[in-house]
Amino acid sequence: MEFDFAAILLGLTVLFGVVWGLDRLFLYKKRKARLDAAGEEYRDPMPVDWARSLFPVVLVVLLLRSFVAEPFRIPSGSMMPTLDVGDFILVNKFAYGLRLPAFNNKILDLGEPQRGDVVVFRWPGFTCHRDDGTVVHGGNADCSVPVPNQNWIKRVIGLPGDTIQVRDSEIVINGKPVPAEKIGPFTGNHARPADEELLAYGATIWKEHLGKVTHLIARMPDRMPTPPVPNANMPAVVPDNCYLVMGDDRENSEDSRWWGCMPEQNLAGKAFLIWMSWKGWGTGGVDFSRIGTVIH
Structure with a gap:
């Protein structure tokens, strides 16, 4: 099987960006308000936390490999x-x-x-x-x-x-x-x-x-x-x-x-x-x- 690393990086960048962006647009405020009302410490769900953490890393690697x-x-x-x-x-x-x-x-x-x-x-x-x-x-x-x-x-x-x-x-x-x-x-x-x-x-x-x-x-x-x-x-x-x-x-x-x-x-x-x-x-x-x- 052949892998196109640039395509994989692009796909991961889009995936992480979409997951993080959609969560912040539609789910974050309601989830935070619910946890604040319950007196619980706020934490992102694991998929969102991974997407938020990895998105900038993958994006920087993609930009460096593609344009530098x-x-x-x-x-x-x-x-x-x-x-x-x-x-x-x-x-x-x-x-x-x-x-x-x-x-x-x-x-x-x-x-x-x-x-x-x-x-x-x-x-x-x-x-x-x-x-x-x-x-x-x-x-x-x-x-x-x-x-x-x-x-x-x-x-x-x-x-x-x-x-x-x-x-x-x-x-x-x-x-x-x-x-x-x-x-x-x-x-x-x-x-x-x-x-x-x-x-x-x-x-x-x-x-x-x-x-x-x-x-x-x-x-x-x-x-x-x-x-x-x-x-x-x-x-x-x-x-x-x-x-x-x-x-x-x-x-x-x-x-x-x-x-x-x-x-x-x-x-x-x-x-x-x-x-x-x-x-x-x-x-x-x-x-x-x-x-x-x-x-x-």
């Missing part, structure tokens, strides 16, 4: 070496505009993603074109299962209107190759599954210059072929209100090369800080060197 910053945990290695498995990050929720919690409708435009931004978004799923001309989305390549309610994290490579070509780890944007310099081999811990795959395929680390952003990527050309761009799911010209996104672990990232562009309305925010990093019991524990790292 939201925590996320990195579950996979698709953004290595920038983001490691077990990193806990903060996401700026107002970088690209304020959106209604749970519904994700933009109510105030404050900016758009820039090339090189690391963004969190609701995964749109694969796009499938049916024989009858309809377009559907699904959680796998043939769209035979529903799109799961998941937040993903990738780096913005292509902006609306850009002409993009991708061949393996080589990227050409509007006719200009994205420059990158090799730093050296990836070094890691064989006991960690995320590191082991990079080590097994002889991954190398590169410094990539993506517009104004300089960041690290991993390349594993021997791992498996990745889809070129353009392809059936991702056209050469990035559509309006859409973004081409890719992981920094270039051969180990299911991204726009596989399922298409990321719609603007699916944006959740911009990743900006690692506030905690847990490498696992026996494989590093807390990685204090990563705590407080600004995400580029």
Whole structure:
């Protein structure tokens, strides 16, 4: 079962607010007068007391997570070496505009993603074109299962209107190759599954210059072929209100090369800080060197 935490918070806020508000409007005065007349100490009924106590707490959490910053945990290695498995990050929720919690409708435009931004978004799923001309989305390549309610994290490579070509780890944007310099081999811990795959395929680390952003990527050309761009799911010209996104672990990232562009309305925010990093019991524990790292 999948849980939408924002929807749960919104539902609890409405529930507690309605219970507390209706009680104060219609029941509180009569109940208080009855207890005062009987000489008894006034107390709210337990459901009302819980609603009154929890409503402001849940409301504050909802507002902070929806409009200020939201925590996320990195579950996979698709953004290595920038983001490691077990990193806990903060996401700026107002970088690209304020959106209604749970519904994700933009109510105030404050900016758009820039090339090189690391963004969190609701995964749109694969796009499938049916024989009858309809377009559907699904959680796998043939769209035979529903799109799961998941937040993903990738780096913005292509902006609306850009002409993009991708061949393996080589990227050409509007006719200009994205420059990158090799730093050296990836070094890691064989006991960690995320590191082991990079080590097994002889991954190398590169410094990539993506517009104004300089960041690290991993390349594993021997791992498996990745889809070129353009392809059936991702056209050469990035559509309006859409973004081409890719992981920094270039051969180990299911991204726009596989399922298409990321719609603007699916944006959740911009990743900006690692506030905690847990490498696992026996494989590093807390990685204090990563705590407080600004995400580029």
